[in-house]
Structures are given as C-alpha cells and as structure tokens.
Amino acid sequence: MGSVGLLYVGAVLFINGLMLLGKIPGKSAAVMNFFVGAMQVVFPTIILSQANGDPAVILGASGLYLFGFTYLYVGLNQVFGLPGEGLGWFSLFVAFVAVVFGVLQFIQVEDPLFGVIWFIWAILWTLFFLLLALGKDSLNDFTGWFTIIVAHITGTIPALLLLTGNYTTGPGEAVGLAVIGVLAILASYALSRRKMPDGTNSSVAPATSAGH
Template sequence: MGAVGLLYVGAVLFINGLMLVGAIPGKSAGILNFFVGGMQVIFPTLIILGADGDLAIIFGAAGLYLFGFTYLYVAILQFTGISGEGLGWFSLFVVLCATVIGVLQFTLLDDPVFGVIWLIWAVLWFLFFLVLGLGKDSLTHTTGWFTIFISHMTGTIPAFLLLLGEYETNAGYALIVALAAALSLAAAWMLGHGALPARESPVPAESTRSA
C-alpha cells in the first residue's frame, strides 16, 4: 500500500472508531469516508492501468480496493439508511483477503511488519463482520475502541516512516506491533464493555439484528 494512501487509512479509521463509540455522528464521519474511499478506488485503478501487466504492481494495488469499497459503503450507509448486513458480509470477504495478503507479506515479500499489520486489519474487519453481518451489537464499542487504537499503529505511524524513508521491517519489530495490537484489543474489550450508550447509532437501526 502506498504511503500516502496509508496515511489516510489511519485518518479514516480513527474517525470511524470515534463514530462507533458515539463521539461523532454518522453523517459527519461519512464525509471523510467518501473522500478516502474515492481515493482508494481511483488510485489503484490508475496504478493498475499503468502497470503494463506487471503482476507485482497489480498485486500491490489490488488490496487498496478492499479499503476503498469499505469506506464508500460506510459513507453510503450513513447518508441513505440502507441496511448494513451487506457491508458486514463484505467485511468477511475482506478478512479472508487480508489474511492471505498478510501471509504473503511473510512468505513472498519478506515484510513481517506489514504481515502483522494485514493480520491486524483482518481482526478488525472480522469485528465489523460480527457487528454488522451477525448483529452482535454488544461488540460495537469494543470494535470502535480497537479501530481507534490500531488506526495510528497500522496507518499513520508506518505511513510517516515510509514517507520519511525510515521504515524498517524485521521479526523483532513485527513482534512489537503484534503485542501492541493484542494489548489494544484487550483494552478495547474492557472499554467497550464499560462504555456508556452511544449518542447516535453508528449504523442505521434496521441494519442490525439481535445477537
């Protein structure tokens, strides 16, 4: 994933996390989702069109659509009130793809840090699947807090390191990121189960079912 796109992944995940915990109204968050989602669809399309059949370049761009379609879907839900189950089940597809890409980062690209980052994203999108696809509303705040915590860990920080030419990857750094993500999930669980009700539902009311 390009450094510029990754920077804005951090931004939109942060905003979406705040939306899920009730700090930001859905339509307000939806605006940034439109911007970043559009970028994450246009940029990979341009990259693929200019790849001249280079499979490595195409592979690198393909994963961006997973983010772009998710953010555009979130934005549409906020402004139309359409049921969110479809986004939930799409999130399960993202989980499978992110897991494969994560494994390939370890085995094919020799980048364990981004291998861990892609697996963290797989966990996050699995939470989206549980909340939206299966209607596990009790996990909404946990998902929101985890989204906030990992937004900077998997987006903002590595993006700036890449932009500054300071990014390094090895097993030690990957382990640190994995441990930080595990602690973030534990903290998100505790905060989520002690949170007050959100001011506004992050998804349309008809998009969730009883757990």
C-alpha cells in the same frame, strides 16, 4: 499500500471509530469515507493502468480496492440510512483476503511487519462482520475503541515512518507489532467496559451506525 494512502486509512479509521462510539454523527463521518474511498479506488486504477502486467505492482494495487470499496460502502450507508448487513458480509470477504495478503507479505514480499498489519486488519474487519452482519451489538464499543487504536498502529504511525524514510521491517518488528496488537485488544476491552456514573456504558452508538 502507498504511504500516502496508508496515512489516510489511519484518518478514516479514526473517524469511523469515533462514529461507532457515538462521538461523530454518521452523515458527518460519511464525508471522510467518501474522500478516502474515492482516493483508494482512483489511485489503484491509475496504478493498474500503468503496471504493464507487473505481478508485484498489480498485487500491491489490488489490496487498495478492499479499503476503497469499504469506505464508499460506509459513506453510502450513512447518507442513505441503509442497513449494515451487506457491508458486514463484505467485511467478512475483506477479512479473508487480508489474511491471504498477510501471508504473502511473509513469503513473497518479505515484509513481515506489514504482514502483521494485514493480520490486524483481518481481525478488525472480522469484528465489523460480527457487528453488522450478525448483529452482535455487544461488540459495538469494543469495536469502536479497537478501530481507533488500529487506525494509528497500522495506519498513521507506519505511514509517517514510510514518509520520513524510517520504516524498517523484520522478525523483531513483526513480533513487536503483534504484541502491540494483543495489547490493543486488551485495552479496547477495558475501555469498552468502562461505566459512566449512572452505571451505563461509556458510549451508546447503535451497531447500525458502524463504519470502517
């Protein structure tokens, strides 16, 4: 994934995490989803048109559509008030493909750090599936916090490292990010369990407003 596209994946995931937590209205978050979704569809289309059949270029561009279609789907759901089941089942597809892309990063691209990034995305999209397709409303706050954290550890920070020429990959970096991913899960769980003074959860966003 290109560094510029990755940066805005971080941005839109951050916005959608806040939307899940009820901090941003769905229609307001839809705008960013349309911006980034359109970018993640137009850019890979341009790349594919100039790929000249190069398998590596085609593979790299194909993954962008997973994100582009997701964000456009979220935007449309929020604007038109559509139910989330379709997006949820599409998220299961994305999660499966993300695992495949992660494995390919290890065995074909030789970028283990980005392989772990794909695996973390697979976990995140699985949560979207559980929340939207299966109606696991109890995961709403956990998914919101995890989305916010994942936005930065898999999007914003790696993108900035790539843009500044400081990105490095290897087994050590991959293990380090995997540990951070586990800590992100624990932190998200702890944050989702926080109670307000009146005893209610810290957020009350309904699962039907979920976006990613």
